[in-house]
Amino acid sequence: xxxxxxxxxxxxxxxxxxxxxxxxxxxxxxxxxxxxxxxxxxxxxxxxxxxxxxxxxxxxxxxxxxxxxxxxxxxxxxxxxxxxxxxxxxxxxxxxxxxxxxxxxxxxxxxxxxxxxxxxxxxxxxxxxxxxxxxxxxxxxxxxxxxxxxx
Numbered sequence: 001x002x003x004x005x006x007x008x009x010x011x012x013x014x015x016x017x018x019x020x021x022x023x024x025x026x027x028x029x030x031x032x033x034x035x036x037x038x039x040x041x042x043x044x045x046x047x048x049x050x051x052x053x054x055x056x057x058x059x060x061x062x063x064x065x066x067x068x069x070x071x072x073x074x075x076x077x078x079x080x081x082x083x084x085x086x087x088x089x090x091x092x093x094x095x096x097x098x099x100x101x102x103x104x105x106x107x108x109x110x111x112x113x114x115x116x117x118x119x120x121x122x123x124x125x126x127x128x129x130x131x132x133x134x135x136x137x138x139x140x141x142x143x144x145x146x147x148x149x150x151x
Contacts (some may be wrong), residue, residue, distance in 0.1 A: 020122055028117035032110055039122030048113040055106035062099035066092050 010061030020039055033049035036042070073088035 018121060023131070024117040024122070028113050032113045034118030035113075037122070039120065041122060044116065044120070048109065048116075051109050052106060052113070055102050055109060059099045059102035059106060061101060062095045065096035066099060068092075069095060131151065 013051035024035030024038050026035075027038050028048070031049070032052040033047070036045035036048060039124035069088045069092035073085045073092060074089055076082075
């Protein structure tokens, strides 16, 4: 079996690519951090997953507290306890502010998560230049040999 003749500058052998295509983007759109895990950036993946979980949970819980204290303020108004009504109203407003800020922060982190999944390089991947070549590796005395076979 003779190997075909290629020009001198023809790139034969494995090459390093960093292009992951659209896969990290749709992954990060569904679950924040999944695209970073796909690109082998686990620290970033954990950061986005945990921060989104905390911010969204904080927004939902603060919204619940806002509604709860609003209802208590209404009950205090019906009982003619205006001092307690004012306190509940203030707590309701504070909880609502925290919910809005947490929601906005969650949106910012989500958008940055998608931007990072597009722009970061990720781990190196190896591929052959020509799809007709298959890469075989063997480990012999701590030296890696790449053998290219034309199919």
